[in-house]
Amino acid sequence: MWAIRRASVRIRSQPLPSITIHACDAKFDTSSSYTGNIGFGGPSPPISDGSLLLRNFSFQARGSQSLFIGYHSFSSQAGSESEKELIKEADMSESESESENELGLLDTEEGIAETKGRERKGLSGLCKVVVESSSAPSNVKNALDKWVEEGHELSRSEISHAMFELRRRRMYGKALQLSEWLESQESIEISERDYASRVDLIAKVRGMQKAESYIEKIPESFKGEIVYRTLLANCVLNNDTKKAENVFNKMKDLNLPVTVFACNQLLLLYKRTDKKKIADVLLLMEKENVKPSLFTYRLLIETKGMVHDITGMEQVLETMKAEGLEPDLRLQSALARQYVYAGMNEKARDVLKEMEGSNLNENRGVCSSLLQIYASLGSVDDVKRVWEACNNPRLEECMNAIEAFGKLKKVEEAEAVFDLMTKKWNRLSAKYYTSMLKVYANNKMLVKGKEIVKQMSESGCRLGPWTWDALVKLYIESGEIEKADSILNKASKQLSMKPLFSTYMLLLDQYAKKGDVHNAEKIFYKMRQVGYVSRYRQYDSLLQAYINAKAPVYGFRERLRADNIFPSKTLAERLVLVDAFKKTAVSDLLD
Structure with missing residues (x-):
């Protein structure tokens, strides 16, 4: 089963905090290593001959070379804008890959049916009541009470459909209000899945602390693996490494099963924050006999691709196939994106050709992905060809076509698709308007961007984090x-959930470029205030603000240490440039 370890990237290692796995119980520990632990503080663990998946992701903990590049090194060596966009696309696909159905928050049959038929004609009665009521908790409750009093049936399928639609529209605040109302109804039998769904919504709307407090109130008989893995997934969503590891350890303490979902969440987290720990997770999976899923392999493929280890990436793919798994659409898309990112366009086209099949008209499911990746290749003709194959286009195809044409600077073509979409569907949710807003933002078209926002307001759209993100970018690109x-x-102040991490980083990076230390520090503080854990990415940008301002920085190393961040060689060298206490030839003489 385990088959990859020879593919590697040899880059100078940086010291990292000791995160170890106890071989006896496969449990993460943030304390220092000791004899018998498997981690970074001692010799590498023995690997069985069959553990090739783990073997290909090994690294030298103390040597001058490392088989993995840390996230901090990668971010400081960012390449072209197109590469950054590809990475962003990969992250977006990750965040959506483990859907609510995979997380176990939806009734399985209903969840699958809804996932396959996202463009249902109209909303269910229950969902419509929630969507059309004002956001005030008392108004939602009163509307629901009235709906039940009118004799409407409150079936499990009705509830599942309403929850699915509210989540799909990212109306997490109203979904939470519905969840709270359902829990108050004596006629509804609350399951562990319902409690887990509530935990997820609280974490998204009110923060992790409130979600943890709610878990304490859940009856012991319902505090199972689904509840805790939901909490774990939200820790990962916030890139909170320490809390994620604590939740994982808690699951082990409670003797809950180690599932591939939980392991995938750790892999996803470490892919973003500390790639060297990926080997530990793979070792854990082997010891717990957890079989990798397609999502596991996709994460490993993307990790290898991000550091340009194409040989390693291809070996991961071969290992997966040897285990009897065939790549699905998402994995193929990830593979093609990584080839584009590495500049291997012909290999990317080979994957895309395989995805298309012999008849694109009969293989409509791939069109949305093809539109995006062909746009990344800069192929206008292919984007037009795929779009023409979308007879009677679906909403998602329209949105992806708008974004693809926008990426290719074909604004008129994007506008034509948007016009078609607004005529075909009477009422669109905010995310479809946002796709056009992003095009205007990327092309610095402030006036047209304002017009789209006005249309959204007039149509009654609720502006969510993704719309605000596009708005912020629109004004930044326009120099405002x-x-x-x-x-x-x-x-x-207005959102029921916090703005996106990327939105804050847009501003932090801009202030850094200007050398505006005061405002850079302000954004840095606000990110911490709303719950985004300070990681290398924020510190890297903040330090750039000091460098561009040619201003001395005090206590920066202490701040990094307090957040358990160890600077890469590049960051350490840049830090010397603005260190208020750095040694010079004159200071040495004076000393």
């Missing part, structure tokens, strides 16, 4: 940074 800052400030 102060206005963008003001918009983000309003968003943080």
Whole structure:
């Protein structure tokens, strides 16, 4: 089963905090290593001959070379804008890959049916009541009470459909209100899945601390693996490594099963924050006899691709096939994106050709992915060809076509698709308007961007984090940074959930470029305030602000240490440039 370890990237290692796995119980420990532990503080663990998946992801903990590049090194060596966009696309696909159905928050049959038929004609009665009521908790409750009093049936399928639609529309605040109302109904039998769904919604709307407090109130008989893995997934969503490891350890303490979902969440987290720990997770999976899923292999393929280890990436693919798994559409898309990112366009086209099959008209399911990846290749003709194959286009195809044409700077073509979409569907949710808003933002078309926002307001769309993100980018690209800052400030007060991490980083990076230390520090503080854990990415940008301002920085190393971040060689060298206490020839003489 385990088959990859010879593919490797040899890059100079940086010291990292000791995160170890106890071989006896496969449990993460943030304390220092001791004899018998498997981790970074001692010799590498023995690997069985069959553990090739783990073997290909090994690294030298103490040597001058490392088989994995840390996230911090990668971010400091960012390449072209197109590469950054590809990475962002990969992250977006990750965040959506483990859907609510895979997480276990939806009734299985209903969840699958809804996933395959996302463009249902109209909403169910229950969902419509929630969507059309005002956001005030009392109004939602009163509307639901009235709906039941009118004799409507409150079936499990009705509830599942309503929850699915609210989540799909990212109306997490209203979904939470519905969940709270359902729990108050004596006629509804609450399951562990319902409690887990509530945990997920609380974490998204009110924060992790409130979600953890709610778990304490759940009856012991319902505090199972689904509840805790839901909490784990939200820790990963927030890139909170320490809390994620604590939740994982808690699951082990409670003797809950180690599932491939939980392991995948750790892999996803370490792919973003500390790639060297990926080997530990693979070792854990082997010891717990957890078989890798397609998502596991996709994460490993993307990790290898991100550091340009194409040989290793291809060996992961071969290992997967040897285990009897065939790549699905998402994995093929990830593979093609990584080839594009590595500049291997012909290999990317080979994958895309395989995805298309012999008849694109009969293989409509791949069109949305093809539109995006062909746009990344810069192929206008292929994007047009795929779009023409979308007879009677679906909403998702329209949205992806808009974004693809926008990426290719074909604004008129994007506008034509948007016009078709608005005529075909009477009422669109905010995310479809946002796709056009992103096109205007990327092409610095402020006036047209404002017009789209006005249309959204007039159609009654609720502006969510993704819309605010596009708005902030629109003003930044138009050179109005102060206005963008003001918009983000309003968003943080109006949203029922916090603005995106990327939205804050847009502003932090802009202030860094300007050498505006005061505002860079302000954004840095706000990110921490709303719950985003300070990681290398924020510190890297903040340090750039000091460098560009040619201003001395005090206590930066202490701040990094407090957040358990160890600077890469590149960051350490840059830090010397603005270190207020750095040694010079004159200071040495004076000493």
